[in-house]
Amino acid sequence: MTHTSDVIEMKVPAKPEYVGVVRLTVSGVANRLGYSYDDIEDIKIAVAEACTNVVNHAYEENQTQDDMHLSFSVFEDRLELIVADHGGTIDINKLKKERGPVSRDLAIQELKEGGLGLFLIETLMDKVEIRGESGVMIIMTKFLQGDEVEPHAPGISEEVPKQQ
Amino acid sequence: MNLDINVTETDKGHVAFISGEVDVYTASKLKETLNPLAEKPNSDLVVDLSDVNYIDSTGLGIFIGVLKSTEKTNSTLKLKGLNERVKRLFEITGLNEVIDIEVDEREEA
Numbered sequence: 001m002t003h004t005s006d007v008i009e010m011k012v013p014a015k016p017e018y019v020g021v022v023r024l025t026v027s028g029v030a031n032r033l034g035y036s037y038d039d040i041e042d043i044k045i046a047v048a049e050a051c052t053n054v055v056n057h058a059y060e061e062n063q064t065q066d067d068m069h070l071s072f073s074v075f076e077d078r079l080e081l082i083v084a085d086h087g088g089t090i091d092i093n094k095l096k097k098e099r100g101p102v103s104r105d106l107a108i109q110e111l112k113e114g115g116l117g118l119f120l121i122e123t124l125m126d127k128v129e130i131r132g133e134s135g136v137m138i139i140m141t142k143f144l145q146g147d148e149v150e151p152h153a154p155g156i157s158e159e160v161p162k163q164q
Numbered sequence: 165m166n167l168d169i170n171v172t173e174t175d176k177g178h179v180a181f182i183s184g185e186v187d188v189y190t191a192s193k194l195k196e197t198l199n200p201l202a203e204k205p206n207s208d209l210v211v212d213l214s215d216v217n218y219i220d221s222t223g224l225g226i227f228i229g230v231l232k233s234t235e236k237t238n239s240t241l242k243l244k245g246l247n248e249r250v251k252r253l254f255e256i257t258g259l260n261e262v263i264d265i266e267v268d269e270r271e272e273a
Contacts, residue, residue, distance in 0.1 A: 016189035023187070023218075041218075041249055048220050052188040101258035102228070108235045108262065113225035116257050120221055123256055 010070040014058060014085065019051045022070055029072050030079060035144065042124040043079065043142050049117040050083035050138045058087025058136065078126075078143045086135040096130075166190070169197045177207035177239070183215035186223030195226045202233035202241065209234060214245025224259055231263055242266055 008029055012018040026047045030040045047070075054068040073080040099118040102111060122128050127141035167190035168183040178201045186194055201209050209230070213219075227243070234241045244266035246254065254260040 016187075019188050020185065038249075044218070045220050045253070048187055052220065052222055055188055101256070102262055104258065104261040109232055111228050111232065111262065113228045114221075116221035116224055120253070120256065 005076070006074040008070075008072040008074070011067050012070070014051075014054050014066045014068045016055055018068075019048050019055060022051050022068075023048045025070075026072060026081065029074065030142075033074060033079060033144065035079075035142070039142060043081070046121045046124045046140055046142075047081055047083065049121050050081075050140070053117055053136070053138075054083065054085040054087070058085035077145070078141050081140045081142075082137060083140075084135060084137040167193055169194065171197065171201065174208070174210075177201070177204070177209050179210045179212060181212045181215070185218040186216060186226075187218065187220055188222045191222040191226055194223065195229065198226065198230045199233055202230045202239060203237055204239065205237045207237075207239045208242070209239060210242045210244060212245045213243055213250055214247070216250055217247065219250050219253060221257075224253065224257055227259065227263060240264065 008025075010022065010025065012022060023044045027040055027044050030043045035043065051068055051070075058066075058068070067085075069082075069084045071082040071084075073082075096118070098112075098115045099122070100115060101119060102116075121138065121140060125140040126143050129139040131137040131139070166184050167186060170181040170183070172179050172181070180198060180201065182194065184190065198209070198211065201207070211227075211230075227241070231241050233239075242264045243254075245268075246265060251260075251265070254263070254265060
């Protein structure tokens, strides 16, 4: 049984210049938890990708409410990161269909410059959930011992290796 | 959180030395610098990333755009100096299959 101990919440303007601020913050939180250098870099990229999506897509230009909401929940064995906006509904299925790595079979002129963000989030994190109701909410989980957890296992093992 | 770009001219094109972090904030600067260089016909554009410690999909997207421009103008794009982290992102996304990436000399030895 793992229970939450700390929650860090932030609300920042959905502007490009704040994505780096969020990245630095999550890097500090992950570092405190003892993640490896590579895991911290993965977490930074995933959170930045989610924020970039909000900055690029969530709000129309004349919309006044232009914040993104971040919540980092610190568990014993994992970090749960939520990035949310209130930018209205989007077609999540369409979003999911367009993601993916670059295909070498495509002609160069057919390569898409977008769509890599969500793909990277799903590749770099252990568990990703996307919800869309009045906005988009991306819930990402990174386990402290990522390699020992089966990403599609129905339940996470109760045995959490003790930290050094 | 800054990005510096230093462009030098070569016999057949340009070398752009990038320094800093490439994300949604700094990407437009990178795009505005690299695209005109890529649009020059029959030229070679080399982008040196050895001082780039962070890049995400916004930056990767720019290199896809630059690659497209070079193809249209019969030019070439080559990336060099990628650190392990940056190289890994190009591999995960499959971009290393379509963009010419110079292998580190130290690895070849």
